[in-house]
Amino acid sequence: GQQLNQSPQSMFIQEGEDVSMNCTSSSIFNTWLWYKQDPGEGPVLLIALYKAGELTSNGRLTAQFGITRKDSFLNISASIPSDVGIYFCAGYTNTGTASKLTFGTGTRLQVTL
């Protein structure tokens, strides 16, 4: 099945550092979503982006919907140990009578003290 290209695949950073990850697609999406998944749990929604060029923040997280509607990035500022987990981007296809999420391959983030 289709997956979006997400990079980097994994990151090992120190506490307090800023993190940046991005997601690209060959298809256009109406909406971009970013999720975080911890071990043994389901993905938790972090940020939703609805318009091309939109820049949205949620605390230390900032995400942007690319102008071409084929990409998005997520930044985490001043990382802390609880930021550890797998981050997924998801492109949302919505026809008005049906919808589905296409997920990225994930970025595994590890934070050291």
Place this chain on the structure above:
Amino acid sequence: KAGVTQTPRYLIKTRGQQVTLSCSPISGHRSVSWYQQTPGQGLQFLFEYFSETQRNKGNFPGRFSGRQFSNSRSEMNVSTLELGDSALYLCASSFSFGQPQHFGDGTRLSIL
């Protein structure tokens, strides 16, 4: 506000058996979608239900089926289980099409 509830959390089956997984969406959410998560294929869309009707379907064989009840609760069924069906099955609900989907913690299915 209760989140998406999936039962059971863990399940062990053998090849050839069938299994039914259950999902209770967030109260007021009418759209329920199912996803399969494996280390090799990542998160893959299975199907979406809205108002008891399947609205969208991913690229999975007919052994995978589902249904939605009038209270928006949904079940997913997999028949003639294969080893490759071992995965985390995730359910997500949203208020309607295009609204952000919220996930449950999944059912981990292991096939022996």
